[in-house]
Amino acid sequence: MRIRAVLWDVDDTLFDYSSADRAGVLGHLETEGLLAGFDSPEQALRAWRGVMEAQYARFLAGEIGFQEQRRARVRAFLGKPFPDAEADAWFGRYLGHFEAAWALFPDAVPALDALTPRYRHGVLSNSSVAMQQRKLRALGVRERFECLVCSDELGHAKPDPRAFLAACEELRLPPRQVAYVGDRPDVDARAADEAGLFGVWVDRTGAGGADGAGVRRIVGLRELTRILE
Ligand SMILES: [Mg+2]
Known part of the structure; x- marks a missing residue:
């Protein structure tokens, strides 16, 4: 049939997705003054993706919601217990760079x-x-x-x-x-x-x-x- x-x-x-995410996170980290803290852009990207995969898997397993996985990514990536509003604002600034590269x-x-x-x-x-x-x-x-x-x-x-x-x-x-x-x-x-x-x-x-x-x-x-x- x-x-x-x-x-x-x-x-x-x-x-x-991969190209937009790469441009998004590198642009965002640069703007936030965080890129210099990594040995290389590739290292920053690997760290970002490692955190993303771990937290997105929790979302796919139904453990946390879509917005919560974003907050969890921010907290895990920065190693800081940001309150929701701050984590949302940080992720929102990443989204601006990400969406510009869609x-x-x-x-x-x-x-x-x-x-x-x-x-x-x-x-x-x-x-x-x-x-x-x-x-x-x-x-x-x-x-x-x-x-x-x-x-x-x-x-x-x-x-x-x-x-x-x-x-x-x-x-x-x-x-x-x-x-x-x-x-x-x-x-x-x-x-x-x-x-x-x-x-x-x-x-x-x-x-x-x-x-x-x-x-x-x-x-x-x-x-x-x-x-x-
Ligand atoms: Mg796919």
Whole structure:
């Protein structure tokens, strides 16, 4: 049975999260006078990402809310017990730099154009609906997607099959008629396959790797039309 819809991951699949985050945090730390405290920008970035991964995992596990993971990141990164308002203000200044660097990957809109109207489109993201709504609107592509399903409202995050099944239900399609495209071989492509969808890993580094063994792999979104046929 042919694929009728594509569900998309957002960060590092359609939206160049890593580049925007890098520009955002380095710009922010520079402005705050904190960058000089690190051996190199790369070291600062590693510290920021280490904290982000640890605290975001707590959000995805349902342990803390989306806003709380932001505050926890600020406190852990700076090693200071900031009150909420101060942590929010600090993170807000980071967001200013981050959002100034927001951009889609150059192949995102051409891929959506090439796949439409043969395929319907939706979004499934491990994030907050408010954040992704704002991001997709700012990037001018919100209207491309019939649904925007996020882990904060669902209560389930990828790789949990319930996240994928809920998004298919939003599209009113059985999982076997839905492809899922994401930048993580495990959390996106393999997990989608295991939930009964057609998982596709977009490996933008082109490096492959053991994590991606046995999953469908493309190195850019231009290849999607071919792989979905
Ligand atoms: Mg992603």
